[in-house]
Amino acid sequence: MGRALSRRLVERGDSVFLLGNEPAELERSAADLVARHPQQALVAHAPCDLEQPAGFAGALDAADRALGGFDTVIVTAGMFASQLQLEQDHELARRLVTVNYAHTVVFCEHARERLLARGGGRLTVFSSVAGDRGRKPVGIYGSSKAGLSVYLEALDHKYHAEGLSVLCVKPGFVKTAMTAGLEPPPFAGEPEQVADDVLRAMLQGRPLLYTPRMWALVMFVIRLLPRFVMRKIGF
Amino acid sequence: MIAKTSLAAETSALSPPGPELTPVSAPSGAVGQLSGWGRLPAPGRELKSERLEAVTRGAVLCRGLGRSYGDSSLPAQASDKVVATLLADRVLAFDPEAGVLHAEAGLSLAEVNRLVMPHGWFPPVTPGTKFVTLGGMVASDVHGKNHHRAGCFGTHVLRLRLRLADDSIIECSPTEHADLFYAAAGGMGLLGHILEVKFRLERTPSPWIWMESERVGNIDEYLARLAESAPRWPMTMGWIDCVSSGRALGRGILMAGRWATPEEAGATPPPPAKEITFPFDLPNWACNPVSVRAFNIAYYYRHFQRQKRGIVTPDQFFYPLDAIREWNRGYGSRGFTQYQCVLPRAAGAPAVREFMQLLARLGGASPLCVIKDCGPEGPGLLSFPLEGTSIAVDMAVTSGIQHIVDRLNEFVIATGGRIYLTKDRFTRAEHFRAMEPRLPLFAAARDKWDPGRRLRSAQSVRLLGDRA
Numbered sequence: 001m002g003r004a005l006s007r008r009l010v011e012r013g014d015s016v017f018l019l020g021n022e023p024a025e026l027e028r029s030a031a032d033l034v035a036r037h038p039q040q041a042l043v044a045h046a047p048c049d050l051e052q053p054a055g056f057a058g059a060l061d062a063a064d065r066a067l068g069g070f071d072t073v074i075v076t077a078g079m080f081a082s083q084l085q086l087e088q089d090h091e092l093a094r095r096l097v098t099v100n101y102a103h104t105v106v107f108c109e110h111a112r113e114r115l116l117a118r119g120g121g122r123l124t125v126f127s128s129v130a131g132d133r134g135r136k137p138v139g140i141y142g143s144s145k146a147g148l149s150v151y152l153e154a155l156d157h158k159y160h161a162e163g164l165s166v167l168c169v170k171p172g173f174v175k176t177a178m179t180a181g182l183e184p185p186p187f188a189g190e191p192e193q194v195a196d197d198v199l200r201a202m203l204q205g206r207p208l209l210y211t212p213r214m215w216a217l218v219m220f221v222i223r224l225l226p227r228f229v230m231r232k233i234g235f
Numbered sequence: 236m237i238a239k240t241s242l243a244a245e246t247s248a249l250s251p252p253g254p255e256l257t258p259v260s261a262p263s264g265a266v267g268q269l270s271g272w273g274r275l276p277a278p279g280r281e282l283k284s285e286r287l288e289a290v291t292r293g294a295v296l297c298r299g300l301g302r303s304y305g306d307s308s309l310p311a312q313a314s315d316k317v318v319a320t321l322l323a324d325r326v327l328a329f330d331p332e333a334g335v336l337h338a339e340a341g342l343s344l345a346e347v348n349r350l351v352m353p354h355g356w357f358p359p360v361t362p363g364t365k366f367v368t369l370g371g372m373v374a375s376d377v378h379g380k381n382h383h384r385a386g387c388f389g390t391h392v393l394r395l396r397l398r399l400a401d402d403s404i405i406e407c408s409p410t411e412h413a414d415l416f417y418a419a420a421g422g423m424g425l426l427g428h429i430l431e432v433k434f435r436l437e438r439t440p441s442p443w444i445w446m447e448s449e450r451v452g453n454i455d456e457y458l459a460r461l462a463e464s465a466p467r468w469p470m471t472m473g474w475i476d477c478v479s480s481g482r483a484l485g486r487g488i489l490m491a492g493r494w495a496t497p498e499e500a501g502a503t504p505p506p507p508a509k510e511i512t513f514p515f516d517l518p519n520w521a522c523n524p525v526s527v528r529a530f531n532i533a534y535y536y537r538h539f540q541r542q543k544r545g546i547v548t549p550d551q552f553f554y555p556l557d558a559i560r561e562w563n564r565g566y567g568s569r570g571f572t573q574y575q576c577v578l579p580r581a582a583g584a585p586a587v588r589e590f591m592q593l594l595a596r597l598g599g600a601s602p603l604c605v606i607k608d609c610g611p612e613g614p615g616l617l618s619f620p621l622e623g624t625s626i627a628v629d630m631a632v633t634s635g636i637q638h639i640v641d642r643l644n645e646f647v648i649a650t651g652g653r654i655y656l657t658k659d660r661f662t663r664a665e666h667f668r669a670m671e672p673r674l675p676l677f678a679a680a681r682d683k684w685d686p687g688r689r690l691r692s693a694q695s696v697r698l699l700g701d702r703a
Contacts (some may be wrong), residue, residue: 003285003325025286032325036350177322180283 001126001176002076003029004195010037012199015064019048020077042067050099052079057108064114072122072202073111075104078145080178086140093140100144105151112155112164120163124202125152129170129210132219136234156207169198172215187214197224207210266313272563273304273660274570275632277693278313287323287339291428292396296319296692298424298625299341299368303375304573305660306693311703314352315691319430320370326350327431334436335393340370340429342346348549353504356436357494357549360388363605365554371428375657376615380470380492380553383610385437387618389420392434397427400685404430418680421615423656425681425690425699441500444470444552446492446624447544450535454485454591457606458584458624464491466607470552472607477594477628478524485591487606488538495546512560519567522602522631530602567629568668574599574643575627575655577609577620582650587624593646594628597639601628616677619655627658637661644670656694667698674699 006016010033020026025043033043044066048059062068079096086093108123115121130138131145152168159166173179173188189212197211210216222235268276281298284290291297295315298308310317320341328337331354338346345365347358356429362377367615371377373395376387385391394408395416402452405427407416419426457475464471468491475487490543556562563571578586587606594601609620630636640661647654653670668674678699681688 028325029326031327035326035329038329038331038354122404180319181280 001171001174001191001194001198002074003032004191005074005076005198006033006043007036008195008199010043015042015067016044017066017176018043018045019059020045020061021047021049021051023047050079050103050107051095053103053106056107059116060110069118070121071115071118072124073108073115075107075123075125078104078126078128080141083137083139083141084110096141097144097189100141101147101151104148108151108155112159115164116159116162120159120165122165122167123155124167124169124198126169127152129215129219132170133222133225133230135222135230140163153207160207166207167198167202167209168207169194169201169209169211170215170219171211172218174212185210187218269298269309269317270570271303271305271308271660272302272561273572273632274566274568275305275572275660277306277309279315279317279432280308280313281317281319283319283322285322286402287318287320287341287430288398290318291430294398294428295690297370297374297426297428299371300343300366302364302367302371302579304571304658305656306697307375307657307659309693311691311693311696311701320368320429323430323692324368328433329583331356333701334438335433336436337394337431337433338369339431340368340373342369343367344369344372351436352439352549353443355439357439358388359391359435359437360385361553363554364557365550366557369434370424373420373429373432374422374424376613376618377657378609378620380472380490380607382620383465383471384469386423386610387421387613387615387620388434389417389615389618390428390613391415391458392420392429392432394433395419395429396431396650399427400689407586409468414680415684416458417614418616418684422677422680423617423692423694425692425695427683427690439494441495441497442505442549443495443500443546443547444492445495445544446490446547446552447542448488448490448538449506449542450486450538450540451489452486453483454487455584457485457487457489458587460489461606461608461624465490467491469493472605474534475591475606476535477591477599477601477604478528478531480592480595484595485588486535487604488535490552492547492552499546501546505550508548508550508554508558510558512561513562513564513620515565516568517566519569519631522566522571524598527602534602566629570632571629572632572636572640572660573627573629573658575619575625575658576641576643576647576652577619577655578647578650578652579623579625579627582623582652586650587626590626590643590646593642597642598635599628599630599639599643601630601661604628616673616680617656617671619653619657621653623657623682627655641666656698659694659698662698664700666700 009016018026030043030045031147034165046059046062048055111123127149128145130142149168152166156166158204173185174194175188176191201209266278267280269279270276282290297318297320299320323339323341326338334356338432344367360476372388378387385584396406398404470492473487473489475485607625609623609625612621644666648669688701695701696703
């Protein structure tokens with residue numbers, strides 16, 4: 001979804017600085033953006049690993065220098081594993097919860113400081129519908145996203161008046177590498193469609209986005225289900 | 236508005252450790268169904284990853300958009316590791332001056348067209364759908380309406396990057412490991428997993444096509460007109476009515492086209508293609524001899540002037556069926572197959588006429604029957620085209636389908652023709668051997684690059700005798 005979104009941004013004429021944990025992959029992703037838009041001004045990249053919070057400040061500084069001051073930070077990174085794997089491997093569970101919640105919050109804090117220092121900007125972060133309710137198949141993963149969603153909500157409440165525009169994106173089922181191998185449920189989305197939705201929501205300054213849209217309704221119903229029902233169903 | 240600058244923290248900031256874990260959500264053994272465009276399923280599942288190079292390690296087969304009709308992209312066994320290339324869709328380099336594109340194998344032709352057309356380029360060869368990947372185009376060594384001029388897609392490929400059966404990675408080109416290159420072009424993915432494709436584009440004078448089409452009363456006239464058009468037009472093809480018989484046997488609509496000149500095209504760029512999606516599976520009985528006949532008559536008379544000419548968009552010209560997404564649902568849940576063969580020039584028009592008569596006798600009614608000219612056989616070891624007439628007919632899968640395909644294959648063998656693997660699901664191994672004298676060469680290439688026959692598909696097991 002990050003790839004589709006960065007393509008949209010470059011197509012619009014934005015300069016983009018990519019962060020990721022594999023330099024060789026970043027290089028290729030940057031080449032892709034440049035090749036698709038040969039007249040484009042700037043696409044650059046630097047390594048940054050959500051498992052290494054010590055590198056966050058340096059990576060954001062590098063982006064700042066390259067872009068001459070960024071005005072938007074988008075975080076699509078995260079870790080995923082099945083409930084079964086996470087229940088069997090406590091170390092994996094620890095890593096996942098740390099990366100998806102603690103380290104992502106720290107990364108956002110670094111970004112918040114920089115954006116507020118220049119009078120505001122946009123912070124868009126991918127959380128998940130899995131964080132809306134404690135559901136059997138995504139309990140541990142969902143809890144990490146629940147924490148992230150609450151953090152993003154609070155960030156919006158606290159700093160909106162100061163010009164920080166926070167968008168919490170809650171993708172439903174999207175056909176990406178993360179969900180490969182799962183049978184797509186109804187309303188499964190494509191990354192391109194999600195990218196369009198996210199870009200629109202960012203530009204409108206909305207604080208929360210369910211995408212594909214149908215998931216807003218699906219999750220509305222799920223949030224209303226009483227607990228004795230949630231115990232019974234497998235969803 | 237977002238001002239000029241923005242920052243995207245890429246998806247890959249943290250990934251699961253290694254591609255093997257990518258589809259973590261699917262417990263091993265959870266097997267779904269995979270199917271080709273003809274909708275006949277086989278048990279299996281595909282691994283998807285942005286990192287094609289990593290995920291193809293140990294894989295048995297790659298598949299792209301699943302547009303091959305039969306079992307070319309299906310695993311021989313449900314447990315075989317099949318990789319979906321779709322997410323590997325990065326353009327690695329595009330030179331708008333020289334017209335050379337280098338991209339990952341999962342990039343779709345639709346996307347290639349969208350990217351290069353504004354720069355005055357177009358792929359030199361395009362099949363009848365744009366929903367194919369570059370990797371698939373190489374593996375099938377696809378041909379287009381301009382085969383008599385431009386040859387197959389492989390002719391325009393400058394370089395391939397492959398993961399071989401021993402898991403090493405190799406680059407090949409017409410000059411470097413040429414034997415591998417020409418076995419891989421049209422090799423149905425059996426020589427190596429295609430990771431990257433670098434190919435030459437064709438300069439176009441405008442983004443529009445000048446097309447002339449003509450209603451033709453019967454098969455003999457049709458073939459004569461097709462032969463006449465070939466030297467004058469870079470692109471020719473046509474549709475024929477394969478249910479009418481007697482004097483109207485093989486009546487049809489012949490289309491010829493070329494890129495329009497800037498004067499003909501005018502200043503407006505072509506509008507984006509309008510698409511609708513076939514909303515549901517038609518019931519199996521919907522495609523029956525009566526409805527097929529009605530469709531054929533309607534299609535023939537829809538072209539109510541005898542001749543038409545003018546400019547059309549490349550989408551209308553090259554990809555008329557792409558306007559209806561998932562049109563394969565029209566054949567119902569039982570699925571369908573396409574029989575495509577080429578009859579050599581030496582066999583002449585009488586062979587084509589006999590083929591049509593045989594098809595009508597066998598009851599292989601088809602709403603879509605496409606006939607076109609093929610130029611000389613290319614260098615791809617197992618490439619489909621050879622100089623002659625190519626015929627493609629769609630047929631619903633009924634209980635008699637094996638009989639029909641067998642009889643048609645026997646006829647094709649007698650004329651010295653061959654079938655197109657990308658469309659095939661029902662050909663018997665002995666028939667394929669009989670129509671494919673190049674098979675020992677292909678086997679020799681596989682002996683060299685994959686002696687253990689690790690790379691295989693349901694089709695290679697069926698036709699080439701690979702172990703399942």
